[in-house]
Structures are given as structure tokens and as C-alpha cells.
Amino acid sequence: MKYADIKGLSxxxxxxxxxxxxxxxxxxxxxxxxxxxxxxxxxxxxRRDIARLKTAQSAAKNAK
Known part of the structure; x- marks a missing residue:
């Protein structure tokens, strides 16, 4: 899963x-x-996908 794909998810x-x-x-x-x-x-x-997902999740939290 690419980070660009993850960015589009809620x-x-x-x-x-x-x-x-x-x-x-x-x-x-x-x-x-x-x-x-x-x-x-x-x-x-x-393992890398999970790390990417967690990164996107924390970035979304910090953006609010």
C-alpha cells in the first residue's frame, strides 16, 4: 500500500x-x-504498511 493511497482514506x-x-x-x-x-x-x-498507516494516522491527528 502506497502512502498516496493512504492519504485519501478517512x-x-x-x-x-x-x-x-x-x-x-x-x-x-x-x-x-x-x-x-x-x-x-x-x-x-x-510491517511497513502498518508503519505507513500509523504515520498517516498521527499526521492526521497533528493536523487538527
Whole structure:
């Protein structure tokens, strides 16, 4: 997910996206632990997406 895409989202949508990304990250951690993870790079992508979402969320808070 690109930062430009995130900027167009409302605060509630950003919260939902963070929640979805965290759930997916949890599932990927379980898959890695059980040896079923097919795409290990997805974990890194999710961590960065979550960071981008949190950055956008804090920027929106500071702008008010």
C-alpha cells in the first residue's frame, strides 16, 4: 500500500486497515511457526504498511 493511497482514506478507514493488517500479520506468524509460510517477504511488507498507516494516522491527528 502506497502512502498516496493512504492519504485519501478517512481516519476510520485507516483504523480498519491497521486492524486488518495486524490480523494478517498474526496469521503469517502462525504460518511461519508451523512451516507453512509460502511468501516470507509478505511479513516485511505488512510491517511497513502498518508503519505507513500509523504515520498517516498521527499526521492526521497533528493536523487538527
Amino acid at each position: 481516519n476510520e478507514q485507516v483504523k480498519e486497515e491497521i486492524l486488518k493488517a495486524r490480523k494478517e500479520a498474526l496469521n503469517l506468524r502462525f504460518q511461519r511457526a508451523s512451516g507453512q509460510l509460502e511468501k516470507p517477504s509478505r511479513i516485511r511488507e505488512l
